Amino acid sequence: MVDLKGQYEFIKDEVATAFDQVMVQTAFINGPMVAAFQKDLERYLAVKHVIPCANGTDALQLALMALGLQPGDEVITADFTFAATVEVIALLQLKPVLVDVDPVSFNILPAAVEQAITSKTKAIIPVHLFGQSAEMEQLLDIAARHQLFLVEDTAQAIGANYTFSSGKVAKAGTLGHIGATSFFPSKNLGAYGDGGALFTNDDTLAHRLRGMVNHGMYERYYHDVVGVNSRLDALQAAVLKVKLQYLDFYNERRKEAALRYTRLLQGHPNIITPKVIGACDSHVFHQYTLRIVNHDREGLVEYLNVHDIPCGVYYPVPLHAQKAYIDPEVDSEQFPITNQLVKEVISLPMHSELELEQINYIAEKVLAYLNA
Numbered sequence: 394m395v396d397l398k399g400q401y402e403f404i405k406d407e408v409a410t411a412f413d414q415v416m417v418q419t420a421f422i423n424g425p426m427v428a429a430f431q432k433d434l435e436r437y438l439a440v441k442h443v444i445p446c447a448n449g450t451d452a453l454q455l456a457l458m459a460l461g462l463q464p465g466d467e468v469i470t471a472d473f474t475f476a477a478t479v480e481v482i483a484l485l486q487l488k489p490v491l492v493d494v495d496p497v498s499f500n501i502l503p504a505a506v507e508q509a510i511t512s513k514t515k516a517i518i519p520v521h522l523f524g525q526s527a528e529m530e531q532l533l534d535i536a537a538r539h540q541l542f543l544v545e546d547t548a549q550a551i552g553a554n555y556t557f558s559s560g561k562v563a564k565a566g567t568l569g570h571i572g573a574t575s576f577f578p579s580k581n582l583g584a585y586g587d588g589g590a591l592f593t594n595d596d597t598l599a600h601r602l603r604g605m606v607n608h609g610m611y612e613r614y615y616h617d618v619v620g621v622n623s624r625l626d627a628l629q630a631a632v633l634k635v636k637l638q639y640l641d642f643y644n645e646r647r648k649e650a651a652l653r654y655t656r657l658l659q660g661h662p663n664i665i666t667p668k669v670i671g672a673c674d675s676h677v678f679h680q681y682t683l684r685i686v687n688h689d690r691e692g693l694v695e696y697l698n699v700h701d702i703p704c705g706v707y708y709p710v711p712l713h714a715q716k717a718y719i720d721p722e723v724d725s726e727q728f729p730i731t732n733q734l735v736k737e738v739i740s741l742p743m744h745s746e747l748e749l750e751q752i753n754y755i756a757e758k759v760l761a762y763l764n765a
């Protein structure tokens with residue numbers, strides 16, 4: 394699905410130099426390299442504070458901890474996403490409230506969010522799924538009207554822009570109270586191990602988070618709040634600092650690959666190609682996800698595997714139907730779109746090193762199966 398080796402070939406001298414700097418500095422946790430990456434990312438995102446941490450799941454958990462939510466508080470998120478989002482809600486003994494998504498953007502439906510709000514609702518976590526910004530303008534409006542926190546899961550959408558109807562543009566992840574992202578190796582900005590970060594423009598939240606990631610310490614061995622151990626190590630920061638320079642280029646390459654796929658596949662009666670809803674830079678194609686309609690999605694997965702084409706089904710089970718998160722009071726019929734999408738979606742190989750011939754070959758095989 395990704396070609397990290399091809400990407401490495403291109404940047405290996407720069408990575409080697411950056412690794413060497415870390416070795417010379419011998420600061421492996423935090424230290425100058427992590428600080429330098431943090432500054433670069435703050436500048437890139439045009440956000441006041443970036444707080445690096447150990448992974449994207451921790452980032453989401455830390456966001457909810459910093460907002461001071463109490464057990465029983467309700468947090469609204471999408472039914473159609475990776476489990477990490479709902480996992481941290483449950484871990485903190487908050488109540489996940491799942492809502493359905495839009496069949497075109499795959500993102501949380503603002504109208505469904507509004508309907509799910511109760512007197513116990515404290516926060517909304519939209520996920521910018523597959524790299525496309527969620528409907529932030531409407532979500533910000535809902536959050537403001539109901540005095541709710543907005544935490545953006547930006548694990549799949551780093552670098553995506555969001556354009557408001559006023560014309561104002563900002564990076565996904567910097568619009569709500571806190572943004573969380575992941576630097577898992579296959580993400581658009583991927584480390585060579587685990588990594589994550591939080592974004593906020595709020596000085597108080599930033600300060601709270603900086604202590605929370607490091608055992609609640611603001612002064613060494615003085616623990617003011619309950620924290621966790623979630624730090625970005627310097628070797629990962631070194632890789633990320635090199636790769637951040639190329640993030641826009643990587644995302645541009647992904648977009649070109651997506652356009653090419655779409656040109657080859659759109660119009661087929663059994664295929665719905667992904668749509669970019671907002672401005673063309675609102676989608677960074679972490680995944681290129683088709684819907685296979687009135688045909689056998691499982692058969693296509695098998696056929697592609699036989700032809701050595703990797704593909705993925707993100708996600709095969711709605712969160713409301715996952716064993717860990719089943720709530721007997723929640724009716725599956727509340728999620729008609731997610732229930733449909735889990736049967737139809739298939740993600741094709743998508744990365745910044747995809748060659749034209751590879752895309753042509755993959756599209757040819759998809760069509761060959763559907764037309765057989």
Ligand SMILES: *Cc1c(COP(=O)(O)O)cnc(C)c1O
Pocket residue numbers: 448449450451474475477478520546548549574575576577587588589
């Ligand atoms: C990858 C991902 C996460 C978790 O990130 P990790 O760094 O693997 O913990 C959370 N949410 C979404 C939507 C993701 O894609």
